[in-house]
Amino acid sequence: MIIIRKNFIPHKIAFYVGIIVVWQIVSMVGIWPDNIFPSPYEVAEDLAYGAADGSLFYGIATSMWRLSIGLAIAISGGVVLGIFMARVEVINQTVGSLVLGMQSIPSIAWVPLAILWFGLSDGGIIFVTAIGAIFAVTINTYTGVKNIDPHYIEAARNMGAKGSQLIIAVLIPAAFPYMISGFKQGWAFAWRGVIGAELLFSFLGLGFLLNAGRSLNDVSQVISIMIVIMVIGLVIDTVVFKKLENKVMSRWGLQ
Amino acid sequence: MTKLEAKNIVKHFSHESHKLTALGGINLKVEAGDFVCLVGPSGCGKSTFLRIIAGLEKPDEGQILFDGHPVTETSPERIMVFQEGALFPWLKVQDNVEFGLKMAGIPKEERAKISNRYLDMMQLTKFANSYTYQLSTGMKQRVAIARALVMDPDVLLMDEPFASLDAQTRDLLLVEMQLIWEKTKKTILFVTHNVAEATVLGTKIVVFSNRPAIIKKEFENNFPRPRVTEDESLLKLQQDILAELRPEVKKSRE
Ligand SMILES: Nc1ncnc2c1ncn2[C@@H]1O[C@H](COP(=O)(O)OP(=O)(O)O)[C@@H](O)[C@H]1O
Ligand SMILES: [Mg+2]
Secondary structure (H helix, E strand, C coil): CCCCCCCCHHHHHHHHHHHHHHHHHHHHHCCCCCCCCCCHHHHHHHHHHHHHCCHHHHHHHHHHHHHHHHHHHHHHHHHHHHHHHHHCHHHHHHHHHHHHHHHCCCHHHHHHHHHHHHCCCHHHHHHHHHHHHHHHHHHHHHHHHHCCCHHHHHHHHHCCCCCHHHHHHHHHHHHHHHHHHHHHHHHHHHHHHHHHHHHHHCCCCHHHHHHHHHHCCCHHHHHHHHHHHHHHHHHHHHHHHHHHHHHHHHHCCCC | CEEEEEEEEEEEEECCCCEEEEEEEEEEEEECCCEEEEECCCCCCHHHHHHHHHCCCCCCEEEEEECCEECCCCCCCEEEECCCCCCCCCCEHHHHHHHHHHHCCCCHHHHHHHHHHHHHHCCCHHHCCCEHHHCCHHHHHHHHHHHHHCCCCCEEEEECCCCCCCHHHHHHHHHHHHHHHHHHCCEEEEECCCHHHHHHHCCEEEEECCCCECEEEEEECCCCCCCCCCCHHHHHHHHHHHHHHHHHHHHHHC
16 A cells, blocks of 8 residues: 655644744733743743753753663563463453553552652652553553464464463564554653653652742743653654554554 | 374364364374375364364364374474464564574574575575565465475475465466475375365375264375376366265355
């Protein structure tokens, strides 16, 4: 199938330029005072300050570092859990039902527990990030393994694969298209989790900068950090996951 | 020398409301180097029988003797080629072909040496680095056959491997299958619903009855090779087989 995709880049540019222009005009009209509704220029200035003194990059790096560790824990734990749930029915019936329940808890609801267990530390933030992401990875891995064409498994066993060999050489790659969506969802939960947790109890990180902006009544800092959070999310979604997904889908012959 | 012996193989399946007996007591002796073609109405249990020989499924009664020993589990000595090929889409052609060797812990250089030989035999060398989605159905079947041959199995179990091929590709593979069999002297069990295909390939053609399946009749086939589907000398045999098969197909549709 050939998908002819119209190139909408000019429309996109016009749209964003339009937003900024309207925003600038509204702020110049002066309905709201500057400290409540800053102009795009002020927000950009704020970003430039943050970039110049390094605090912005340091915040990004801190959040990304926490996210990476949390997500790595969620992915490795979720994949193992999902495989066991799919292959061992008693685990599915017991642990699996708990996983479904836990998935409905918003990451932020883990913050009090994280503080009590880990104190106001990186450990607490990583815990919130990981626990918010792990169940999405688990459930997608489970679904992926359950949906493997049984012929793959039979052929592999017939050719001598067993135990961990079977898991590594067949179950994981065969379930990979599903696992990718699990990672993508997991990343989205982790990103929300890390920012949320930082907002509530951290020093350093983008969530902290957001909260710092609030306590200083600095609306342009708040808005500038929100823009950074949005852009990073967008970039990781499109650059990392879309690419990975497309590659996997075509390789696995699903496209 | 008897390579395989099926002794009174019975297999039931339980469906929601009822029990279905697929195999009603199959008795079959396969000599080493035989090329046995199995024909029978669809749904009579041919695939199930192959899977039991492969050790992927357990019979409810009876047993399979392989070199005189009862089959208890699956093993690379009896390799199955599935109708759908069951190739791994995440691996390149060469890695698909080497899969079993890798599982057996054979080092990379040696694997490459062995797989190159079979890639060459199946005219796949140019496609060694392709992924399976880039191949035609005929090419995929060649990869599936190469992947099986690489294991150097005593017995090849082929479940309608040519069913989804176009006529030209099938004719080509029918010639190649005969060459492979002559070259490697493998014992082959080959399920097909195509009687002409069975008479081209088989040294022996076995007709399964409708469910619960038993072996209705066995035909010897010693016509000289290479054979092709249009061989007039095969016509008489084909008609005899069809005469046994037709009533069973009819029963299976009632
Ligand atoms: N795993 C299974 N569970 C339930 N019924 C099965 C299963 N495998 C096969 N059957 C049934 O057994 C019968 C024989 O199947 P099969 O061996 O695939 O037939 P054939 O290959 O001759 O067409 C069919 O009626 C099929 O529905
Ligand atoms: Mg079948």
